[in-house]
Amino acid sequence: MMKQSDNSGVLASDATREATAFRLFTFFGSQSVRSACYQLLLAALLAGFSYWLYSNVVENLHAQRISTGFGFLHQPAHFAIGETLIPYSANDTYTRALVVGFLNTLYVTLCGIVLATLLGFLVGIGRVSRNWLLMKVCVTYVELLRNVPVILHVIFWSMVIRNLPAPRQAIELPGGFLTNRGLTFSVPAAHSGWQWTLLALLAGCVLSLLVSLLARYWRERRSKVLPTGRIRLALIIGLPLMVWWLSGAPHALNTPELRGFNFRGGFTISPEFTALLLGISLYSSAYIAEIVRAGIQSVPKGQLEAARALSFSSWHVMRYVVIPQAMRVMVPPLASKYVSLAKNSSIAVVIGYPELANISNTMMSQTGQALEAIAIMMVVYLVISGTTSLLMNLFNRYVAIKER
Amino acid sequence: MLKKSHLAASALLLALGSFLAPAQAENAPAVNGDTVKKIKARGELVCGVHPARHGFAAINSKGQWEGLDVDFCRALATAVLGDASKVRFTPLSTAQRFMALQSGEVDVLSRNTTATLTNDVSLGISFAPPNFYTGTGFMVRANSGVKKLEDLDGATVCVTPSSTERNVAQIFGSRNIHYTPVVIENNKEYVAAYLAGRCDVIARDKVALPGILAFDTDKPQDHVLLPGMYSKEPLAMAVRKGDNQWYDIVKWVVYATFDAEEMDVNQSNVDEKLKSTDPDVQGLLGVTGGFGQKLGLDDKWVYNIVKQVGNYGDIYNRHFGPKSAEPLDRDLNNQWNKGGLLYGLPIR
Numbered sequence: 069m070m071k072q073s074d075n076s077g078v079l080a081s082d083a084t085r086e087a088t089a090f091r092l093f094t095f096f097g098s099q100s101v102r103s104a105c106y107q108l109l110l111a112a113l114l115a116g117f118s119y120w121l122y123s124n125v126v127e128n129l130h131a132q133r134i135s136t137g138f139g140f141l142h143q144p145a146h147f148a149i150g151e152t153l154i155p156y157s158a159n160d161t162y163t164r165a166l167v168v169g170f171l172n173t174l175y176v177t178l179c180g181i182v183l184a185t186l187l188g189f190l191v192g193i194g195r196v197s198r199n200w201l202l203m204k205v206c207v208t209y210v211e212l213l214r215n216v217p218v219i220l221h222v223i224f225w226s227m228v229i230r231n232l233p234a235p236r237q238a239i240e241l242p243g244g245f246l247t248n249r250g251l252t253f254s255v256p257a258a259h260s261g262w263q264w265t266l267l268a269l270l271a272g273c274v275l276s277l278l279v280s281l282l283a284r285y286w287r288e289r290r291s292k293v294l295p296t297g298r299i300r301l302a303l304i305i306g307l308p309l310m311v312w313w314l315s316g317a318p319h320a321l322n323t324p325e326l327r328g329f330n331f332r333g334g335f336t337i338s339p340e341f342t343a344l345l346l347g348i349s350l351y352s353s354a355y356i357a358e359i360v361r362a363g364i365q366s367v368p369k370g371q372l373e374a375a376r377a378l379s380f381s382s383w384h385v386m387r388y389v390v391i392p393q394a395m396r397v398m399v400p401p402l403a404s405k406y407v408s409l410a411k412n413s414s415i416a417v418v419i420g421y422p423e424l425a426n427i428s429n430t431m432m433s434q435t436g437q438a439l440e441a442i443a444i445m446m447v448v449y450l451v452i453s454g455t456t457s458l459l460m461n462l463f464n465r466y467v468a469i470k471e472r
Numbered sequence: 473m474l475k476k477s478h479l480a481a482s483a484l485l486l487a488l489g490s491f492l493a494p495a496q497a498e499n500a501p502a503v504n505g506d507t508v509k510k511i512k513a514r515g516e517l518v519c520g521v522h523p524a525r526h527g528f529a530a531i532n533s534k535g536q537w538e539g540l541d542v543d544f545c546r547a548l549a550t551a552v553l554g555d556a557s558k559v560r561f562t563p564l565s566t567a568q569r570f571m572a573l574q575s576g577e578v579d580v581l582s583r584n585t586t587a588t589l590t591n592d593v594s595l596g597i598s599f600a601p602p603n604f605y606t607g608t609g610f611m612v613r614a615n616s617g618v619k620k621l622e623d624l625d626g627a628t629v630c631v632t633p634s635s636t637e638r639n640v641a642q643i644f645g646s647r648n649i650h651y652t653p654v655v656i657e658n659n660k661e662y663v664a665a666y667l668a669g670r671c672d673v674i675a676r677d678k679v680a681l682p683g684i685l686a687f688d689t690d691k692p693q694d695h696v697l698l699p700g701m702y703s704k705e706p707l708a709m710a711v712r713k714g715d716n717q718w719y720d721i722v723k724w725v726v727y728a729t730f731d732a733e734e735m736d737v738n739q740s741n742v743d744e745k746l747k748s749t750d751p752d753v754q755g756l757l758g759v760t761g762g763f764g765q766k767l768g769l770d771d772k773w774v775y776n777i778v779k780q781v782g783n784y785g786d787i788y789n790r791h792f793g794p795k796s797a798e799p800l801d802r803d804l805n806n807q808w809n810k811g812g813l814l815y816g817l818p819i820r
Contacts, residue, residue: 133713134574134596147637148644150628150652158641223661230668248669249628328626329616329672339670340654420656420665429657430633433566436595 125439140435141166147430149422151338162431169427170448176341176423177410177452180349184409185402187353192360193386206357213354218412222347226419229339235330245324245331248339255335257322261315268311269304276300340421348412352405359401363394395467403460407453414449424448507579507711507718508552508768516558519545520578523563524659526683527791527798528584528604537561541582543787544603544709544726546780548580551725551773556780565657566634570595573712580711580722584677586635587708599708600722603729603784605804605813607701608639609678611685614696616672621647621698628652630671632662639703640675663688677705682798721767728774730816731756732783734807739782742775756819763819774819784814 095101129136145165148158153171156164194206213221230248238245244253256262276299283294312318324334367390375389414425424445432441511517521529521541528539537559546556564572564583573581574596585591587599612618618627621643629644629651631637637655644651654671656662663684666674674684678701685692709726711719732738735753737745746757755761757778758771765771781787792800806812 129596132574132596133593135594146641148641148651148653150654158645227668230665230670234669329628330626332626417657418661420654420662422655426633426655426657429567430637430655433633434635434638436570436591438567438571 129439135437136439138440140437140440145431145434147434149427150420151341151422162435165427165431166424166444169422169424172421173410173413173423173425173448173452176344176348176413176416176421179345180352180409180413181406183345184349184352184356184405187349188356189360191353191357192364195357195361196364210354210357213350214358216351218348218351219415219418221351222344222415222419225346226339226343229343235326238326238331244334247331249330250336250338250342252324252331252334252336254321254323256318257320259316259318259320261312261318264315265308265312268308272303272305272307275307276303279303338421340416340419343419344413344416344421344423347415348409351412352409355405356402359398359405360394362401363396363398364390366397367393392467396464396469399460399464399467403457403464406460407456410452410456411449504715505717505768507715508721511552511579515553516560517545517549517552517580518560518562518578519548520562520564520569520572520581520583521545522583523565525584525680526687527679527796527800528683529561529563529582530683530687538791540604540787540791541584543781543790544582544729545580547725547729547777547787548582548722550776550780551721551769554770554776566632567657570597573597573710576712579718580709582709584680584707585710586705587710588635591710596713597710598713598719599710600719601726602706602708602813603726604679604707606677606679606705606707608636608643608675608703608705609681609701610698611666611674611676611681611695612672612698614694618673618698621700621702622649624651624673625649626651627672628654628670629673629675630654630656630662630666631675632659633657635705636675636677643702677707679792679800682800686798717768721769724767724819725773725777727816728756728777728819729782729784729787730807730814731819732774732778733785733814734809734816737774737778737783739778739786742778746775752818752820761820 096105126136141163142161144159145162146158147165149156149165149168151172152168153175154164154168156168191206191209194202195210197203197206229250232246232248233239235245235247235249238247241251241253244251246252279296279299283296286292286294322333322335324331324336371389371393372385375385380389413423416423417425417429420426428441428445432438435441519542521537521539524530525539525541528541529537530539532538542561545559545561549559550556562572562578564578564581569581569583569585570591572578581597584604585599587602591597592599610621610624612624618624624644629640631640631653633655637653640651640653654665656665663674665671667689674681676684678697681697685695685697689695709722711722713719735750735756737753737756742757745753746759748754748757751760755763757775758764758773762771764773767773770776778786782790788802788805790796792798792802802810802812804813806814808815
């Protein structure tokens with residue numbers, strides 16, 4: 069018994085060893101482990117390569133006595149910026165100047181996305197219209213705008229605006245002036261009441277959204293249709309109006325006046341911003357129109373016929389049958405269009421809107437720190453593009469067919 | 473499947489390996505004597521210039537590069553290769569210029585660059601003696617009623633991304649004058665913006681403004697330059713740090729053009745001057761002294777430069793003299809003994 073057990077012990081240890089070897093073999097033999105190893109190896113190699121590249125660059129720059137590093141970002145920028153969303157003066161640092169540029173990029177990108185989407189949807193729907201004239205107009209729009217490089221769009225609008233009359237011969241519009249210095253119009257004079265009104269408007273929108281969600285819940289669970297239209301209208305319009313009235317009904321206006329070189333007071337939309345916004349969003353809108361068209365045409369004809377058979381109005385067919393299904397096809401290409409719109413905003417260098425690329429350019433020519441400036445730009449555009457596609461992916465998941 | 477991924481992995485390894493092998497050799501810093509060797513082997517000098525600044529570097533109606541900066545490139549080519557025509561001009565934007573020099577794309581930068589401490593110590597480049605002294609100037613429309621800087625309160629200023637942008641902030645800031653900048657990189661676009669009335673004033677190195685008046689405006693009399701110079705802009709050629717021989721050549725070519733003018737050796741009399749008994753002139757023209765050889769050049773280097781390109785005065789008069797398209801007072805750019813700042817170190 070003992071002997072046997074001894075024997076078996078020996079055998080067991082042998083077996084264990086063999087088993088370990090076998091397990092190790094199967095461990096590396098398995099496809100998933102092997103590919104994980106390759107991935108790891110590749111990642112390590114890439115990291116090593118990047119490090120080598122980085123150290124090589126640093127070493128060479130050092131040997132050429134070119135200063136490197138991001139220390140200069142803390143130095144005063146010593147240049148002014150024409151349009152800023154946050155307070156900025158020439159005594160602020162390069163970092164703040166870059167933030168100003170970044171915010172301007174975001175601002176023009178967001179405005180561009182809204183404008184391009186609106187136009188794109190209108191034209192895209194018009195593109196599949198059964199009205200021959202409307203359809204042809206939309207086709208012309210798409211072909212005309214899509215086949216011209218975006219930089220020409222931007223320069224074109226910049227030239228159009230520049231050739232408007234000078235401030236002293238301004239074109240008068242109701243409540244404003246149009247000149248080659250931009251569109252200047254009256255805005256309500258600063259008053260704390262306006263902030264409360266704005267907050268009330270925001271609150272009204274949120275509340276109305278909640279009401280509609282609630283109504284939807286009621287409709288889906290209790291099969292009861294609630295007439296929420298009036299409640300929502302009251303929330304969005306009535307609430308701010310009431311707050312405005314309660315806070316003293318401020319109505320003084322800050323009207324632009326021609327003094328010296330230009331208008332003082334009021335609010336001005338600059339020519340550079342307008343030219344860039346129009347250029348990049350008109351260009352993108354043509355592509356978005358095509359995306360919308362493709363999306364609409366991807367909805368099976370039977371769906372439309374079924375909806376019409378149920379005597380849906382053509383607006384309701386669009387709103388409840390076509391667009392929701394078309395969205396699934398449209399969202400991925402839309403995402404990439406938005407990303408390229410964000411990147412196109414860097415064309416501002418040519419016409420002088422102070423967005424990120426423009427500010428970096430100034431920084432580069434003042435400090436000579438080209439590598440650093442370009443690295444910063446790359447990272448920022450990467451973040452903007454990454455965030456855009458992330459948001460669009462989330463949205464895509466929301467509109468995608470839910471397979472339950 | 474397995475084999476394929478193996479193959480791919482080893483191919484990748486190989487590729488990376490071959491990339492890693494010749495590590496540091498490329499893009500090494502400039503080595504003494506390297507640049508001249510490269511220029512001679514190539515048979516031409518590569519010179520970085522402004523893409524379009526009349527008087528300094530611009531393509532004329534015959535399709536040739538023309539201007540003071542261009543002539544200094546030709547003088548360098550004459551010194552090294554004995555032929556003023558052996559230059560290749562590379563137009564560079566303000567943002568590109570330093571990178572082009574650092575990376576070795578051009579041998580020398582002759583592009584209206586201001587010699588400043590930061591530029592000198594942090595970019596790996598060295599400046600030759602300034603060959604043009606100027607400062608920030610302003611141009612406005614004649615009917616704007618602007619007579620002096622203080623009248624510009626509230627104005628919109630067109631400017632390119634450069635040290636001028638910084639100067640404008642400093643000049644206006646110190647006088648508490650408010651302004652809105654419009655910064656446009658492209659030279660043509662930026663002048664066009666001013667001409668279309670987008671800006672009230674154009675800010676730029678003062679010497680560039682007559683060129684804009686003469687070449688870009690329809691009616692030069694509709695625009696005026698404000699009196700006064702508002703910053704110090706010593707413009708100088710630049711080379712990469714590390715090649716002392718090349719740096720010395722560039723430096724002494726600049727001095728030689730000054731010295732030749734000071735000694736009254738010019739393009740039209742240089743052959744007669746070869747017979748001069750003045751020891752300084754003999755040394756300058758390589759009759760005695762062997763100063764060219766000390767620089768690694770032909771002893772006739774200054775003779776060749778003056779003969780083919782001219783002395784500083786010849787060059788200046790060609791582009792800014794009374795008969796040029798944009799006459800400009802010599803002012804600071806005169807010889808030291810005539811009230812200017814040009815002071816060529818003696819060749820002896």
